[in-house]
Amino acid sequence: MKKIEAIIKPFKLDEVREALNDLGVSGLTVTEVKGFGRQKGHTELYRGAEYVVDFLPKLKVEVVVSAAMLETAVEAIIKAANTGKIGDGKIFITPVEQVIRIRTGETDEAAL
Numbered sequence: 042m043k044k045i046e047a048i049i050k051p052f053k054l055d056e057v058r059e060a061l062n063d064l065g066v067s068g069l070t071v072t073e074v075k076g077f078g079r080q081k082g083h084t085e086l087y088r089g090a091e092y093v094v095d096f097l098p099k100l101k102v103e104v105v106v107s108a109a110m111l112e113t114a115v116e117a118i119i120k121a122a123n124t125g126k127i128g129d130g131k132i133f134i135t136p137v138e139q140v141i142r143i144r145t146g147e148t149d150e151a152a153l
């Protein structure tokens with residue numbers, strides 16, 4: 042099993058969720074985060090004063106999938122989240138040793 046963490050632009054959430062749902066991914070976690078990469082933030086004008094916004098609002102989408110579904114899920118996220126502009130985000134993939142569903146006690150693939 043693999044955990045996919047995708048940092049995406051907030052307005053792309055619905056497209057990413059629908060793309061994963063079409064693959065049969067049954068659950069995901071979304072967290073509002075702030076950060077920057079190559080985009081390095083931007084400047085804004087507020088009441089005549091210019092200031093730098095270093096940390097940009099993003100969403101972190103976390104989903105655990107079987108190893109067999111990994112490539113398909115990653116491709117779906119990339120396709121759905123891509124705008125072609127700087128700041129589209131990143132995807133991090135990590136191994137998951139065990140999953141346990143608290144309510145039923147199911148483990149691993151059955152708990153997904």
